[in-house]
Amino acid sequence: MSDLSKNNNQDTVTSVTPAKLKPWSALKKNGFRVLFIFLLAMCIPFSPNWYKNVFTLDWSRPHYRDLYDIARFQPGFLSLLGGQRNRDVTDSPAGNAEVKKAKKKLKRGNENGTGMPPKKSFLVDYADWGIALLIGLAGGIIWSILDRRRKSYYELYYWIRVVVRYRAGIGIIGFGFTKLFPTQMPYPSLGLLNSNFGDFTAQKIYWLSVGVVPWYQVFGGVVEILAGALLFFRKTTTFGAILLIAALGDITFVNYAYDGGVHVYAFYFVVLGLFLVADDIPKLYNLLILERYTVPFRVYPDLSKPAWKYTRMGLKALTFLIFFGIMTYTEVINFKYDPYKQPATAGVKNLRGNYRVTEFKINGQVIPYNPLDSTRWQEAAFENWTTLTFRVNRPVLIDPSNGGGSPMRDIQRTFEISGVAGGQRAFHYYADTIDKVLYLQDKNVMALRGGAKGAGEASEAEKSDEWISKTAWAHIGNEKEMIDSMAWSTRRDREFAEKPKVTKRNRMVLHYDTKDGSQVVLTGLNEAKDSVYIVLNRYERKYVLPKSTLNAGKY
């Protein structure tokens, strides 16, 4: 068993001089030219925003999302050409009126960055890849004309492999770190734990099913990062690519099955991985299936000159520093103080927990508990962060997104309500703890559109700034600085400096009265401007689901 490589002393691959290299067939040359340009088009970022992010990045106060945005891009030619997102293009003709109307609603949801339109035809999602292929074909033709005499492209093949290896490696590592420090799929909040399994969308069920087992999420992160790390080295590239194909192939399938929405990006890695293993497949076939003596062959350019050597080492070191070093630091900070799918501000301490609604008055009239009643709150919960959730037996339009993105403002972090039906409501609050007032806003921006009150409230948005008085703001403080100062970043500063888009939301202003939180009395105006009087009684609820042993955020 020990003499695996009998002819160790024969010419090794690297010492073959270019003169001896076998010329390529015309088909192979043309195919390579097209493939080369296609892969470049797939692996080079073309979006202005990507460059804007890179060049305005403040390395002294980085945020994990700064790096994630470097790592995460895919071809987006349609958005370059028409200024439109690729998803919008697919909204054109066809389809019945009802579907169209629904889509319009969903598109409006995008203003907030939370809406995600439903999928359409299978191929349309890949339109950008088609354009990349067209570019490859056009470029290939021009190249073939200009470079007719060339016999082969061994060196360029090496270099395009380098590009693809690093593109795939960096991309998957960006993905992996949000799992390694599990923030991508949060552990379900109280409001989610108290919702029926059948009241979630498919996508929500998938996200939650990973969220309940943070250590499994960590494992997923390890696999992705390992696959990425293996791609950074020649000798381990094939093993990394196999792992990448297996993991991301599964994720592609999962996204189709559950409507997860990232099927295209996941499949992108599968394609890159397939390219990387492609030329080892014939060798393995020859060795394992045909059981023949196999001599590997690959040309490596001579990088032994100092200039090359140090450039190469420098670039590699830089990649490692950014995507392992700084990435780890920013992810740890994000996990500890600012998990990006959960609101980061700590909620009022003595309010947190599950509540039964023992008394409910609206405009002075008592409404007794009845599971079928459509105005009374059924149950309520104050989360660890600044969210009040409650359930009312009245339908709302569901926020169909996956609660992703990277908004800094807590109100835009919607994981706790996206994809949840069953009458569940989630309101973000600013707490004036001196005058004991909660200023609540609906986190579901779709809710208002479907609600009975419709468009009648258009004017409210304009005077939006005055619903919280100056004194109250002074008591509330500045949201930007409510998280641990370790997690402050330039990105956060910039986002808070921008004026928030005025989005119409349901609002409530409720005074709260409590001693220790065991009983809370809420009085004030609800979202329909009716005066309410609500008595909440806290109760201990034991869940069958084991508690998370790996909790993100500091509350």
Add this chain to the structure above:
Amino acid sequence: MTQTHSISAGQWTDNEKLIFRFVFIFFILQALPLSIDLFKLLFGFNWLYISYGNIFDLTRLSAKFIPGTDSLVNWLIVAVIALIGAAFWSRSKHKNANYNELYYWLRVVVRYRLAIGIIGYGFIKFFPMQAPFPSISNLNTNYGDFTNWKLFSMSLGIVPGYESFLGAVEILAGLLLFFRKTATVGAVIILVFTGNVFISNLAYEGGEYVYALYLISFALFVLWFDALRIYNLIALERPTQPNGFKPYFNGTLRPMRTAAKGFIIFFFVFFYGFKTYSGLRHNPYQFHKTKGLPAAAGIYNVSEFRINNKTLPYNPADPIRWKDVVFEKWATISIRSNRPVLIDSLNYERIFTNDQDRNYELAGTGGRHYYAYQLDTTNHSLVLANKNFHYKGEHLKFNYSRPDTATVILKGTNEKGDSLYVVLNRIEKKYPLKMSRRKALKL
């Protein structure tokens, strides 16, 4: 075995031989169905009508000396026996056997055992039964009222297409293992796939991690044969010699081999595949076969509740009053109330033939009590029996009336003998899972 011979044999060092003797005995013992369950299983078969459940149980057998669930202690026992066996072997006259040939045959046994094991699970996923679409009761239970394992199973159950895909991967890997030249590819697929299953079992507290580890150990053994070759070729990029040992069958061995191989593939692939398919059509195993009260399936609000002639009003904190009731399509009723539930948490795969043993719907979940019922449509009576083994012998007896299609009125006694009068009104409940994913949903 003298009828096979090698073309070019690798050289074995003494240490390699020593290790091999242990490995040989270890894997042979692991692969044989040396299980205390074997006889129970074989006697339980109806040989004239073998069900897919029987075959599944057969594929899942591994060395087992201790009753109960799979345990690594069994491995330890096998390892000790293998150590002793290896010691004897080293002193016996057989110590200089043809190790290349033994290695070949050991790999055959391991390959086939692994293939059968992985295909056993493959088909019950490919025809999605292992994780069925959640029952109405499960859909109407709070997310926090499930164990991790149950959530995992239900989350898979909502996407039968994906479940079939996973099953197809397992079957493919199994088929590749039936052939010497493709076995390594099959083993790699299993390592990636079952590696994930193993970690999932640990994370979701499933009961199958020992068995998953068992399959992984087999896959590692199969891969080991080619691992160094692959490393040499791919990582070191050096010229590499292929496997030099080729089995050679002559005389009577040849037809015997063909027949044995043919039988195994026929039985565990075609026959078992057909059986699981018809199982999916006629008798999936997770839920009951017995039909329930006709046209009653759904969730019901409890609009009136009288106990010993005393009306209990709606009250979310009430310890006795029912909150809602589910009639499944099959003969199960589940009741949601504040009465605590001791969880019945079977979390490894069993295929039960009898309805009373099928407890998937209540396994790993609280929030509701689950009752199987006997229906007498002439006398309009229902006799409920709590399905949870913690509440064995708990019976509720009712006479029912249905003034209209959406109402059921129950009159009778609960498990303590208190008289009950309950009015149930069906709720027209909509589930996002069952609605078009292309429209905005208002729920």
